[in-house]
């Protein structure tokens with residue numbers, strides 16, 4: 001990328017050296033087939049950066065390329081100014097990069113605690129100290145730490161996966177669709193948790209299907225389309241950009257709203273059924289809708 005295009009591409013980014021810098025990446029799975037066709041992003045210390053775009057745009061591929069899981073054919077990737085292009089995932093964990101994949105992100109036959117132990121297999125001496133810090137961020141897991149991860153719900157697995165990625169104390173966390181498959185209430189929790197982790201000092205890149213919600217919490221975002229950068233800028237600016245709305249948020253927002261209304265109706269029916277049959281409090285405690293908004297109070301004390 002040339003210096004003249006960089007400011008436009010990374011509109012709204014802070015000055016100074018980025019923590020993570022992907023420059024014009026070309027990458028793919030099969031020989032001769034590129035999925036990323038010149039994709040760039042910067043993540044500055046303390047930022048929460050979103051990646052949105054249609055299905056198949058290459059969002060997961062980009063995250064995998066950042067984490068050494070897809071071969072980068074052209075372009076460069078640096079971490080704090082140091083070249084890490086095609087560095088292996090285990091070496092990247094050692095350097096402070098954490099990754100939570102979109103699917104298959106826990107060891108189902110292991111307990112929650114054993115899953116968290118896997119997060120620090122490179123530095124087992126840190127286990128107790130990090131466990132305390134991480135469980136503070138995920139108090140829901142404390143009572144259930146001896147349960148097998150395979151017996152957890154989708155939202156709970158997502159928490160375990162995120163907690164495991166945080167165990168080695170990463171400076172950069174890559175999250176692939178942390179809200180996927182969750183009920184609206186659980187989605188709100190996932191977004192709030194992501195923001196809380198970010199506020200605690202971890203720089204985050206979050207890929208999200210739920211574009212509007214992602215843009216609400218992100219400092220900046222990149223819109224990917226066909227393996228290329230289509231738009232970028234501060235999250236709330238993109239939300240109100242007519243072109244972005246028309247091309248990427250319009251129908252998606254309608255779909256999301258419809259899905260949300262469906263899920264809320266389903267959850268209300270479940271709650272009514274539960275109230276009819278069981279007066280006992282739910283295991284996870286009471287739930288309420290939690291708006292993801294700057295003005296919203298935190299879901300729990302940090």
Ligand SMILES: Nc1ncnc2c1ncn2[C@@H]1O[C@H](COP(=O)(O)OP(=O)(O)OP(=O)(O)O)[C@@H](O)[C@H]1O
Nearest residue numbers: 029030035053054055056057058059060061062209
């Ligand atoms: N393991 C793989 N082998 C070959 N092609 C793949 C593989 N994984 C993904 N692809 C292809 O790469 C393209 C981009 O996929 P990717 O998963 O990165 O998209 P995405 O933007 O994350 O989509 P979604 O929103 O559905 O998660 C798709 O055409 C997909 O078929």
Ligand SMILES: [Mg+2]
Nearest residue numbers: 059060061102
């Ligand atoms: Mg994906």
